[in-house]
Amino acid sequence: MESDVKKELLSQSPAELQAWMIAAGEPKYRADQLFPQLHRGLSPDDMTNLGKKLQQKLKESFVWHLPVVEQKLISAIDGTVKYLFGLSDGNCVESVVMRYEHGNTICISSQVGCRMGCKFCASTIGGRVRDLTAGELLGQVIAAQKDLGERISNIVMMGIGEPLDNYDNVLKFLHLVNCETGLNIGYRHISLSTCGLVDKIERLMGENLPITLSISLHAPDDETRSAIMPINNKWNVDALLDACRAYFVRTGRRISFEYTLIAGKNDSVENAQQLARVLNAKLRSRTETMPIHVNLIPVNEVSETGFRHSSKQAIAAFARVLESKGIRATVRRRLGSDINASCGQLRRAAMKDADSVGTLL
Numbered sequence: 365m366e367s368d369v370k371k372e373l374l375s376q377s378p379a380e381l382q383a384w385m386i387a388a389g390e391p392k393y394r395a396d397q398l399f400p401q402l403h404r405g406l407s408p409d410d411m412t413n414l415g416k417k418l419q420q421k422l423k424e425s426f427v428w429h430l431p432v433v434e435q436k437l438i439s440a441i442d443g444t445v446k447y448l449f450g451l452s453d454g455n456c457v458e459s460v461v462m463r464y465e466h467g468n469t470i471c472i473s474s475q476v477g478c479r480m481g482c483k484f485c486a487s488t489i490g491g492r493v494r495d496l497t498a499g500e501l502l503g504q505v506i507a508a509q510k511d512l513g514e515r516i517s518n519i520v521m522m523g524i525g526e527p528l529d530n531y532d533n534v535l536k537f538l539h540l541v542n543c544e545t546g547l548n549i550g551y552r553h554i555s556l557s558t559c560g561l562v563d564k565i566e567r568l569m570g571e572n573l574p575i576t577l578s579i580s581l582h583a584p585d586d587e588t589r590s591a592i593m594p595i596n597n598k599w600n601v602d603a604l605l606d607a608c609r610a611y612f613v614r615t616g617r618r619i620s621f622e623y624t625l626i627a628g629k630n631d632s633v634e635n636a637q638q639l640a641r642v643l644n645a646k647l648r649s650r651t652e653t654m655p656i657h658v659n660l661i662p663v664n665e666v667s668e669t670g671f672r673h674s675s676k677q678a679i680a681a682f683a684r685v686l687e688s689k690g691i692r693a694t695v696r697r698r699l700g701s702d703i704n705a706s707c708g709q710l711r712r713a714a715m716k717d718a719d720s721v722g723t724l725l
């Protein structure tokens with residue numbers, strides 16, 4: 365028997381929509397009309413070219429919901445736009461659109477909250493509420509594009525949540541967003557950032573998707589890393605870098621490393637030397653030479669964590685050590701600094717506001 369739970373229209377692939385059309389006694393080409401309109405942000409009600417009967421049938425079988433703009437902040441400094449998006453069940457997530465010369469990049473969330481417990485991160489403070497569906501992952505891109513009236517050409521999965529902890533939905537999303545008749549965003553224009561779920565990195569390397577993988581490393585040794593990232597107790601630095609090497613060997617795609625600098629925790633010259641040593645030892649053997657790029661990010665000070673960002677001098681000294689050992693290091697430009705563009709903080713503020721009036725988000 366068919367389940368009574370309605371499926372989400374935005375999560376459907378072209379093949380699934382075609383199969384549904386055939387089962388519903390409709391011609392297959394109707395799916396080819398439906399899919400591009402959905403990905404432009406239209407609802408079944410808007411699609412008058414499908415005819416009233418089919419519009420009605422779609423509404424009986426599927427739910428349709430695009431994330432709703434609850435708040436929108438625009439940086440006066442660099443035009444970065446930050447959205448707080450409301451989901452159909454009242455939860456909310458954040459997405460940030462960054463304006464670069466080569467086009468618009470959106471940073472999307474992958475879960476409501478996060479269960480990885482990184483000590484410096486605002487997104488994990490209340491734990492993980494739930495995974496986002498493929499349609500909700502995609503919906504962030506569609507809703508932002510619709511709101512801005514401009515094409516979004518690049519995606520980074522660096523918002524709230526751990527994308528590899530929501531593996532199946534993220535994978536489905538990657539396929540959907542790449543569809544030629546939908547948003548048609550090339551895999552090479554998509555980056556996925558992970559705190560280091562080694563089993564999932566190993567699975568991802570078999571998918572044959574030329575996306576860019578970013579690793580949130582943040583420390584060169586187990587003692588320092590375990591103190592700020594609990595995931596390191598499950599897969600340590602050694603295991604993580606082994607997986608990175610295997611990923612590069614298998615896919616040929618370079619990996620970039622994120623390193624958030626926290627004053628007095630991981631930002632010393634010794635930390636930098638050890639980072640260079642370990643990256644060079646693990647990733648550059650006689651047979652493969654993986655280009656290594658480290659993004660240095662001054663930690664965003666989240667009031668609950670008490671961590672402070674490193675001084676300009678400490679950051680420059682850290683970068684110099686890496687460069688002297690043949691590792692490219694860039695200090696991440698902080699876009700949207702006036703709108704608190706780092707993820708998790710807007711959602712936390714909204715949760716606090718709601719708590720104070722006794723509403724559950």
Ligand code: SAH
Pocket residue numbers: 480482484485486521522523524525526527557558559560578579580622624661662663664665666706
């Ligand atoms: N869970 C994934 C993606 C989300 S976090 C991951 O861990 O990679 C995106 C990036 O922001 C990660 O590198 C994360 O460590 C970093 N980050 C989280 N909180 C931060 C903060 N307060 N300041 C600077 N970077 C932060």
